[in-house]
Each structure stands twice: as C-alpha cells, then as structure tokens.
Amino acid sequence: MTHPIPPGTRDILPDEMRELRALQRRLAAVFERFSYGEVATPTVEYDGVLARAGDASGAPAAHRFFGQSGELLAMRADMTVPIARLVANRYATAEPPLRFFYNARAYREVRPQRGQMGEFFQAGVELVGAGAPDGTVEIVEVLSAALDEAGLGRAVIGLGDAALYRQLLGEIGVDEGARARILSLLAAHDLVGLAAEIAVLDVTDAQRELLTAVPGLRGGPEVLDRARELGGEATDRAIGRLAETYEGIAQRGIANRVSLDLGLLRDLGYYTGAILEVYDPALGHVLGGGGRYDELMGRFGRPLPAVGFALYLERVHIAQTEEERLAQEGEVPE
C-alpha cells in the first residue's frame, strides 16, 4: 500500500540528504568567512505582512490557509521578503550594513507534469544597507567563492541591470505605453516580439538599431564598448552603473567569472539595479540568481539599499554531481 504526497513535494533519503547537508555546510562556511550570520525565519507568516512587498515581490505565495483564530497565513516563496521583515523588526536601529545568510526551504506553485519542485532548498545571502556598486561587488565576490566551494569552477555569473533597458527607452523618448509592452516582451525573452515593437517606434534608424542590438549583447567588457559605439551619450548614462560595477569586480580579480548581459531581465519583480543569474555548462537550468532590491526594505519601514542572491541547492547538487562525472571521464579540461 502506498500513500500519496502532494504534487511538487518529495521525500529525501539518506544518500541524497548526506550530500545536500555537506553542500549546505560548505556554503555556510563560505558565507561565514565573509562575515554573514545565519538566520532562520518562520515557514509560515501572516499573508498581509508578506504582501507588503506587493508588486515588488518575486513570487506569490503558493499556499495560503487560515490560522487558529481565522487569520490568513502564507508559506514563504523565498527568503528575501521574510528577511526584509526581520530587519525591520529586529534591526530597526542597527547600524548598517547588515549581513545575513540562510539555508532554508521555500515554497512555490507547481504546474502539473513539469517535474517542478513546489518545495525546495535555497542557500543565499542578503546584504542590507550597502549600496551600488560596492555592495553588489561584494555579493558577486561571495557568490563566486560559493561556486568554487561547491566544485563548480566552470560556473558563470551573468550580470545585468534591471533598469538599463527601461532607462535607454526613456533616454530615447519612447512613450510609456510602448515602453511597458517592450519591457514585458524583454522579461518574457521574446526577442522576435521585441524587434517587431521596435520596428514601429517613431525613432531614428540608429536608435532602432541600438534598441534591437542591446538585448542580445552579452559577454566580456567589449559589450559595453559595443553599446557605447551604437548609442553614444544616452547609452553611456544607461550602462554607467553596470560599467562601474564591472570595474569593481575586475579590481577584485573575478571578472573572468562574470559575463555581462545587457538584455538580462529576470522578471518585473523587486529588482531595481544589478541583477545576477548563475549558469553552469553541465545544466540547462539556471542555478540561482539575485540582484539589488533597493526599494523593498522601505516597504517594511526601514528604507535601506539591499542586494542578495539565492542558489537552488538541488540544482547546485545536480550540477556538482555532473561536473564530478565529467571530470572523472576526463571530458572537462582542467
């Protein structure tokens, strides 16, 4: 006789659990080395409190239910919003910057028959009260060290700026309606639809070429030069912050880890500046991501700039296993 468990959930047995725990410990050691302190928050919070993040929220709660006295509760969809609440409650007057890390499970909605996880481990950090570019550079450095520690020496950090394309559209004078349509196409990675919208804009040919080319620019520092070549001063202002962050990363000697991506837009959620995504050649899915969310803390009454990232632990584990196998088979040049 077997007893069902809900879609998107699973049991984890000793062999896998041992390796996941080992991975968590290694990541925790890296985070502690960078002076981040571990926090845990309740799995269940008041829906109304998490909802303060509003349209700045990354993912809606998948599970809501009534508590003992009829209040609406929700299970967290990530750790960033609970930590924003925690900082407002427990560090209301503490001198920033504040550094936290977590190894925790989060909960999201699953679509049927997609092999999606509705409950999954995240390992991540939040740096509250450190602005751009220094805070962002620190986070990239911590992320890079974490990937090394996880045995993912080949992993790449994609670095973009959530406001870059919006600002470029503004500099060129594209009206609000078209801007919103274009940004939602970019967020959906629909570059064909994007090109079609740009084709009918009332702009010069040079501007059209710039707007069409920028979302596809990704790679080393040469992509910044290419964007400047295409767009002159307006582009300079839009990519200035990203260029400055990249400069800081290069000074720390980890630029080879980072791939600039001028078209990167994770979603239309809480990111306000730099955004990050983590890729490993052994896996077809992103391993994690993050970025700046300078407006989120203010929604909880402690307006501070903030930046962080989260790794999907199960995916990191799969990538780690795959990298080990490839290394054993001698397929990966050392």
Next chain:
Amino acid sequence: MSGVARPTRPLREGPLRLALPRGSLFAPTLDRLDAIGVDTSELRGESRSLVFESGDLVLVTMRPSDVPTYVEAGAADVGVTGKDVLMEQADRVFYELVDLDYGGCRMVLAAPAGDEHGAEHERRLGALRIATKYPRIAQRHFEDTGRRAEVIEVKGSVELAPISGLADAIVDLVDTGRTLRENGLEVREEIALSTARLIANRVAHKLRAAEIDALSARLKGT
C-alpha cells in the same frame, strides 16, 4: 515565477544540438538548413533515426509541440518550431530569437458558414463553446476580448466538433483554408499569424552566445 524545475538532463557539450519539427514545418526547415550549408540529405531519407550529426550541428527530430520541452530543459540548445506552439506553451522559459518567415499560417476562430446559432448561444447562455487543439490560445483570445468561452480540448480533427454539435465554433491553425471550406466552416476572427521561429535554451543562450548568434544570423539570412 512558479515552481522550480528539478533538472534530470544535463546540458550536453560538443556541437550545438538543434531540435527540428517533424510535420509540415519539416521540409521548409530542411530547405533553410541546406541554404546555409548544413547537409540534410540523411534526414530526407527513409531513416527511422531521430538524431543526426551534420557538420558543426547535431540535429534532433521530434514533434513540433515537443520542441519547447527539450529546449527548456537543455536537452537541445536551440530549436525550430511554429509560433502557434510557442503561444500555446507560453509558460515555458526559453529565448525566442528569430522569425524564420516560413510556414506561415493563421490562428483563427471559425464557425459553420452562415450559421448564427453560435451568436445566439453566446447571447442567451453567456458563453460560446469552442473546440480546439490550442486551449490556452483560445481561452486567452476570449479573455483578451472580454468574452466567455467554454473551451473543449480535442486531439483529432477539430472540424468535426461544430458538425456534430460538440461545439459552436473552433479555434485552429489554417493554411489555405481548404479543410475549413470542405467542412462548411468559415473564418470569423483572426487571432494571430504564425511562422516558424528559432528558440534557444536560457543557459545555452548565455554560455554558447557566439555559436548561437552565428547560427541565428545565418538562419536569418543576414
């Protein structure tokens, strides 16, 4: 952003893997590949194989509606399929890179010619019954135009539904419109135009940028 996919399939290294759609887009896709110097003669033969190596590409053939599944998971780095398939699977994550401009079809709402039964049904019962192989596109079209539809998913010949009384109208992809006419149906509304598209896996698009950009440019003919 919804549940987190638990990947089971690693992204492969070596040559780029290109997923190709069997069916009506197959021949024009092979023609386009020939035009950029990819040898497709093996695929045109009687072979029952599904995977072919050709020059600097590995070609993987599959049902058009499976292409987004393989590309999203990274089992293929890039793929070709119809915009109709992409619209129906809009919740999958991949980059849509190039409109290949062939395989042009229209997604339409069609109903029995001259029959206003559907309009009466909609007026008196509040919803139109729509049979389709594209339930999400149909539902979305009615939502976008502020109307209600009862969408009934069918797998086979959708033209049968209005004839037999299963539905008032259909949402389907039409090429010449001949099948519609022969079954006494006419186009009432045009929902979208569909052509073949090149899509890319999200990770491959970043880590193999140069190869994918070069393939895009060649396929686009620029």
